[in-house]
Amino acid sequence: TQNDPIRIEELARERxxxxxxxxxxxxxxxxxxxK
Structure with missing residues (x-):
């Protein structure tokens, strides 16, 4: 979800x-x- 802090951190790390x-x-x- 958009407000899930774990998901937000995950996206910030990846992107x-x-x-x-x-x-x-x-x-x-x-x-x-x-070669």
Whole structure:
């Protein structure tokens, strides 16, 4: 639902990259193939 705080946080994390203070974010970047 639109007013569910858990769902709002979930969307903020997915769409906006929201991170709580003290959390560490790891981003995996795939290298492009050299072939």
């Amino acid at each position: 906006l990259g929201f991170v709580r203070p003290g959390e560490t974010v790891y981003q995996i970047v795939k290298e492009k193939s050299s």
